[in-house]
Amino acid sequence: MTDTRIGTPEQLRDPNFTPALQTAIPLGIQHVLAMFVSNVTPAIIVAGAAGFGFGSNSPDFPELLYLIQMSLLFAGVATLLQTITVGPVGAALPIVQGTSFAFIPIMIPLVAGKGVDGLAAMFGGVVVGGLFHALLGTVIGRIRFALPPLVTGLVVTMIGLALVKVGIEYAAGGVPAKASGAESYGSWLSWSAALVVLAVTLGLKFFARGMLSISAVLVGILVGYAYAIFAGLLSVDAITASWQNAAAFSLPQPFRYGIEFSVASIIGFCLMAFVSAVETVGDVSGITKGGAGREATDREIAGATYADGVGTAIAGIFGGFPNTSFSQNVGLIAMTGVMSRHVVTIGAIFLIVCGLVPKVGGVIRTVPIEVLGGGVIVMFGMVVASGISMLSDVDWTRRNMVIFAVALSIGLGLQLEVLNVAPGAPNALQHLPDTLRILGASGILPAALIAIVLNLVLPEELAEESTEEVSGGMAGHRGEEPRGERV
Template sequence: MIHSSIGSPEQLRDPNYTPPLAVAVPLGIQHVLAMFVSNVTPAIIVAGAAGFGFGSNSPDFPELLYMIQMSMLFAGVATLLQTITLGPIGAALPIVQGTSFAFLPIMIPLVAGKGVDALAALFGGVLIGGLFHAALGTVIGKIRFALPPLVTGLVVTMIGLALVKVGIEYAAGGVPAKASGAASYGGLLSWSAALVVILVTLVLKFFARGMLSISAVLVGIAVGYVYALAMGMLSFDAIATSWARSASFALPQPFKYGFEFSFAAVIGFCLMAFVSAIETVGDVSGITKGGAGREATDKEIQGATFADGFGTAIAGVFGALPNTSFSQNVGLIAMTGVMSRHVVTIGAIFLIICGLIPKVSGVIRTIPIEVLGGGVIVMFGMVVAAGISMLSDVVWNRRNMVIFAVALSVGLGLQLEVMNVPPGAPNALQHLPDTLRILGASGILPAALIAIVLNLVLPAHLSDESTDEVTGGLSGHGKGSLSGE
């Protein structure tokens, strides 16, 4: 807890209070370090799925740098919408925005193997989905009943399950090495780098305090980076080349990749916006309870949802991925006891500065894929754990177990069957139109739809049936989130 000499207890609980700059600046940077890796990772994963070259000599190298750059820049812009506000947009609370993992299972099938050509439809979906997300702000309080922990916990768990494969592929040497049949794929050297990251992250999370614990994944990747250099997996020449090919300053370009209306992209982003909006509601409530000991107001929840959506829409215009509130920063506010939104504004400015300097993206891009894989394994594993934490709030009667069983079986089955079938080979959805096939391949949207519909139509009195013999002791109370590390 930050010492009370920087302000009275009443001031520290006030979002409008500004601590002395000597404290506010380090706290703002602390917020950035807590979310930095999670924020840029989705851009790298989407680029890899699209087939961008990962070497500094690749013709796609500038596109990859641009996507990383935009992730930082528009996370900062979306955060400013939350902290400074723009009319009704923003909660005027210390909410940190960043690139969302939730949309990855939708984005990966949209861009898979299609290169830069797929980005026009992708960012068209981000733009329209963001506007739809903002529109949810007008009704967010009225639709929460349709998304209880049974539904949101299922969706978040499936998001994590869809992504854990990515972490293993990265740790083993990366998708390009796997596709080319490289002998190094899955080698001891690759795994050793990933394990160094995981080990350092776990040690810091459990045995360190303060800043080291909060930024454990970031520090773990930094240690893994040094290990890769020592083991010859990365050379100083490659770092110098990446640095030289990256500009010192660059502004974002509107519609850099064009604009294309893809029905699959629009439907996918709009449907996932429900999950992201409900997560933001939880984060706003967590901030007001943990930082000020009160419930969030309807105005704060509505403003936060508006900022979520409009931040995503603006990001889509300039080639950045969807944004959402970051839950690890909610915990940071509770830990420090400082609820000042101006502290988070300082962090947002730091992100924007980084996003305007492509050389920062150039350094990030030199991280070996195996090192990144170690961090991704931890982060995506935490997404699964967050989903299970949400499910611990469910009353596991026979009704809810049937809903969960059917939704999970269909969703996870589609994930495993369709997404793992080689291109051109028959799959379970091959006779569906392209739009429905792409949406169904994620497994998440079919599972969510089934869970929502069954939860609304199955008679509530079924929940009164005793299920002691089948619950296996599944009970508890917890709260998870898919943006936490």
Template structure:
């Protein structure tokens, strides 16, 4: 589908333009396909961390199904807030919202091994964090100075590094299978490798919708492969389908209310990162789709919608939402700036979320197949962070800031027992690695003078940069 067949160049750059319905709906569904897997994956990971059983006969099956269902419903509702808007809430731009990976390193320790009992504190934190996120919209323009690429790139990189372990565990058979002989078997890895190979092949050699939805198609191929080799019995698919209802509505405060300092502080602090990501996505959409800078009202409205959408989601037992960067690229690729196209996609997402049988089929994806997709997605998060860091001027000052923040943040992720004697709330925040790293980077960036000598970075890098005379290190 070419952009010229949809409208004139001026129309395509106009967010308020509505393409013909027969073309707008497929374009909207294309946006959903681009974000679908990334949107539901965090719910599956959080459920796994909580210790939910993944089989259709598990007593936790309805809870897992509900979390997947809510991921779709409230991603759609948050997207509508952006495209249709409600007063000052929403940018009135083609911004797609979805469940954010950024919060996973905070959420996993909060629910680890607690089952349903850990969800009350989690979703209360989502609500409070969402309200705080919305309030950031009033000051977002004035706090951006404290979050340069050095800080945001570091945090995004650490998010990816914290999650790559999950992808490897899933590909090997999942955490519950760690003590079983089949964990890490070639059979398990074969399913993950199939997904990775198909995803990479489509991403690099296909075009249009196939390229955009490469991860989704890779998972479908891996799913069929798992059925073919007997990894996924057809009876399991039938059991999940039969056990799921045909229609279900969200339930307010399904898991109750519990105020946890770790959850509230964690979600509020991570809101800064999410807000900065949204500012970048809004700017990317207006530049790529309309060839202009984003206005203050658009940035403010987008941040409001991020927070309000997350708060509403938490109220009904869904995870926090943020703008999805992959859909920013899709706007630039298609050349269609219409917000109404994304509105149709949001409605499609909500409808899917209200039908639990859709979530039931998603839940039957073998953990090894999902691992292949997760390895790709989390690797891309690391790559996105490194891309942000490429904008940093790597003088001695910035290298020291990065080195200290990364060492402490990554070190705490790798060795959480190092702070085992801290109070529970503080321990959870510290072992995420993200928050201490972000705090150190922000603090040092604000207090260290920008005029620090740039004579040589070899003093920090140990001569690895190749600068200076080889016989006189550091000169």
């Protein structure tokens, strides 16, 4: 419900209105709390896939801290581009930017087991993909026809399905423990920490109100963190060492890991930029509709897309990850009724300050992998749920069912087969060139391309043809009885 004590209804719907600081600052911090865990999680996942050691004495420890630091810093920078704007870059709306989950299945094959050496090609893809994403701002309105809910819903669902395995591995004790055959992997102690996070998160989400409900995942991880200390998963000495080994202040370093322009990386990031751009269009529309009761203008949609791409390209130069608008903050605007972009600017400044203080990353790094697993199970499951929600808008004609079936079967099949094969063992894509093998391994890009192409070339008339019996007696039209014999 809108609180009229912080402004009149007309003022609250105005992006240029600034509430009093005693109100604006808590609202800005609230936006940060709603996205904080989601924002730093991709850095931890990519670092784990690259084989970074997570201990404070590990030689990779400074690199992990740096990746977390850049996730915070450039989420803040990209958010400022959206709220303050620079020329045509930015929507001048309360859009919160953060590290995108969508690119994780692209990044993991690029860095898998390569340590720091795998980051150069990945960040080359981030930079080029970001520039390409910015260019989409000039045509985003004209290419939306190629990305209907059938395509975007499929891709978002596939992204979530690619990530849910990570949540289970984390909850069971982490990939390093699994790879080494540690007896602790999958132990009750590991699972108990994840289940504590899940229980607290669900309890707050459904039985609390206000800030506790909005920040349910963050509070759940904090409670799980305390439980991990009590249960012996984490020692106070480890926390102290991590804090002491992290600097109090540090500036970003351009091309810290070098830069390499790999064909596979560039193609992968550019293709996923389409999906990210459409997601941003949806978020901008959600903000204007939920916060101001109007449709988004072409200028706002183009500006938001520019900011997505420019923010991503700048982040890649300094070792940051692709940025996109965060949907949870769209819901927060609709709930609070505060449309002020300056409130989000305050949150952006807070993120930038955190990104310049590596000690913040040092504390985040001490979160046990099992505790983080409890949180990401919820987050990645919500990605799947968001995709299914998009698919609910699809008219499930015979034509659309065929498109979905073929794209999902090939995409998910490749994902399950190629990514779950032991290193050195044969896989379904082993005879393809390296570039195509890397692109196909995620499953998401093949699924997206198949869905886009079939949606453009298959005739609409197919939807009106008489249905044929398929396995299980399914029919292509909702509300029709299958013509074949029912079992």
